[in-house]
Amino acid sequence: MIVMTTDRRTPASNSLYGLALGDALGSQFFIPDNRGALERRQMPPSPWQWTDDAEMACSVFAVLHQSGHIDQDRLAASFATHHDFDRGYGPSVNRLLRLVREGGSWRDLASGLFDGQGSWGNGAAMRVAPLGAWFADDLDEAARQAALSAEVTHTHPDGVAGAVAVAVATALAVNLDPPAPRDFLDQVLQRVPRGRVHHGIWAARGLAHVPSPKIAVRELGNGRYTAAHDTVPFALWAAARNIEDYEQAIWITAGTGGDVDTTCAIVGGIVAAHVGVDGLPGSWRAACEPLPVWAGAWPGFPNPAR
Template sequence: MTDSSRDPAFDALQGLSVGDALGAQFFVPATARTHLDARTEPPGPWPWTDDTEMACSVYAALRERGSIDTFDLTHAFARRHDFDRGYGPAANRMLRLIREGGDARRLAAELFDGQGSFGNGAAMRVAPLGAGHAADPAAAVRPAADTAVTTHTHPQAVDGAIAVAVAAALAVRARTEPTTPAGYLRAVADLTPAGPVRRGLTEAAGLTDRSDPGAAAAVLGNGSRTSAADTVPYALWCAAHWLTDYPAAVWAAIGAGGDVDTVAAITGGVVAARTGGAGIPAHWLAAREPLPDWTFPPPLGPAPAGLAPMSLPRPHPVPDLRWSDRQWHRYRRGLRTDHWLTRTAEGTLHLHRADTGRELWALDFAPAPAGHWRPVAVRTEAHPAHRAGPEHLIDVLLEIEGREGPAGDPANGVPPQARSVG
């Protein structure tokens, strides 16, 4: 586990997941009637929803690489997708198709007759990323957008993710830099692209003299339309009002009804970025379902220094390979032999000579059915001055695997027919 006192991104994940899990309890009418007015917590445990599941993937990606690899993140979303966590029908279908080998970018762009989704799903999961950019909140804008378009390509959804990431970054800064609710919301709006989300934030900044969540939600929305523009301004209004009081902020997020788990997840993630994990009531953390173990992967090692890209890349026949998930992740973590070293970025496996650092092969991978991975395009170095090593890609892969077994040995995932094409 991470020491949250030293990791604002983990603070944000904790706050997000507790808000999500508590908010989800209030979809049960009897629970809402019994506990909301009295502000008493329902009995635990509190299962979390898709908000937390996806936020855990964002946090895991940051732990692994220190930045977002959109290919890795997209396929993490798809492979960890639990149908019973409350995903919407469109998300369920898209993630299933990606898991089965569908083109993730095309599937996301085709949603809702080609408009892309403008829902709040990209905003609900991004607070941990934003909290990691406190040194420069403006630097959170592009990676937040990158995490959004993996599933939500509509500009409103992207802007919602940007606003929440910026809000989390500014919340961490507020640990040492005093702010006001109106000033805080204006600062978030300043780094949010023009459009409905930014207009909602500006309107929220004008409502900071009010403290009634219902009155604010009547103007800003409460997520009942599940759109980013209908969710993010109110969630951040709650955060701005109670930036140093996690329980009060989350109760306000829940109190207006609507998409209560997502509003509370956004609010909770942002406020915990300010308060740290110590601001979350200990009995709330204990009631929340534990986070999955895969949330905390070991970091990937840095890419070796001195790597050089191909000088003259040329297409190469694609071998008929199928790698298990375990094999793909071995290569992702980086392998090194006497002659070769590997690295991956955005779904491409790069094979470099260990002695010169020069890239000689690049394989673009995609998921295949039954949890496998397959190359879909291959490039090789054609420059005569830099071409060195085996002529056949399969020989390179066998060498990297560190064994001289037959090409059809299932342990190395290289079927016999692959040798004939490369």
Template sequence: MIADRRARAAASLRGLAVGDAIGSCFFVPDNVPALRERRLPPDPWYWTDDAEMACSVFAVIDRHDRIDQDALAASFAKHHDFDRGYGPGVNRMLRLIRQEGGDWRQLAAESWDGRGSWGNGAAMRVAPLGAWFADDVERTVAEAKLSAEVTHTHPEGVAGAIAVAAAAALAASVPSVHEAEFLRLVADVAPPGLVRDGIENAIRLIHLDDPRSAAASLGNGREISAPDTVPFCLWVASKHLDDYVAAFWDTAIVGGDIDTNCAIVGGIVTTRLGVEDIPTEWQTRCEPLPTWAGIGS
């Protein structure tokens, strides 16, 4: 297990980006047979908005040792690349911040007719935060909430981020734990609601071996919501905390929001063992992370 928090967070970011990049390839119809056979898709492997936003989370924490919401919103807007697959709501929000000086607080609060987004976007980018604050789960929860609120103000969107960050923190800090106990520890810090209910259901399904059976009940991210995404991702991560490759394939094989699911699971698992658990070939073939993230290629 990795002792240094910056090294943990950097490893989590790399694991997130590799999962994101390979997972995104399986949206290409020609690559579906490879997915069914658990074979790697052909190059190129480009990461998406999942990794791009996670780079901002890492960079802001690395600079401030906390989530500075204004700095995070500014980084999201500055590095926003429309072609990375952002959702329409976030595309609009970041464009308004960057081009018109929009107030992120107002824009986030007004989204979805004032209900705020409960999408999986805050959860997909947060694992490096959990890795950074792994020695303090209470701090992890507080900082994850701050990180989510910049784009996701709905309680379920925030809960998804808290659950993933807590899972990453626990993966790094708990030496050995049964799958159900791991999920119980996450559920205990997740706010009440659909995300936590989903994690409770994941605990009841921990005896299953087939990820497709679990996803049939927990969801696979097809709805792009935190409740439909996070419980399944945590179910997979709990079963493969010591095996990045197995975690990746059990996540990808169920379909749905594959790149986001693989980003979440990859970010959690590498918090525990580091990038050494990611095959060298996978790392080499994946698009390098941007230099502005501050961790090198």
């Protein structure tokens, strides 16, 4: 495949910024006073703070920048070190990261969640887009590394599959000439293990020609149940259909409700990998909380240094 640059850090940074911006804007629509702004497609009051989605994505990027691949122990340590309870983490992850900080084994804690089933939530998918952009030159490696990143907190096959799907979609988005929506989703499906996430993406592929997000949400879900299979198929549908237009992609995604910060984070991370930082609305960038220095991305976001 032809990618935009041989520098892995650049597309991954683009994706991280788009993820954080989508997350931060989407999170504003949980505030009742801002729901009218969403209906009118108007910017809510700033500043916009990102949530656990972006915080965990920063750890993914930081580990890739440090190691060039997913070192699971290093990723678990970064998640635990930078865990901010007030960013909106789910209760099971809050507990897991607290116990890791206290010396617990992330392997035992993650595999023991939900009576030993592991988590099938959307948390591994929400943070993984920069990884897909990092490995845009090798879709199989993007899928393998995404699975490694997921297993630190999500060991259920559906939780892992959600991360694999988003990573592969983001890798495809870095392509200068990304496939048409149905072909885009076909290529994702080739690398996603069978299960509920795979089935949902297959359904999204069947809706690739449908312009109505309401129909897509009715068939695919919108993250209301915070499960990977309820979140990832719609997010991929929205990204595939709006890969050239970040603003349109985010408004369409946010307008469907559900787990808005997470769906917007996933869509934002995928689309920004294609359009780059310059494709993100300048007024939105100015409203967004800067990324933390420890992430190791370009300094100065929302106004990156050139």
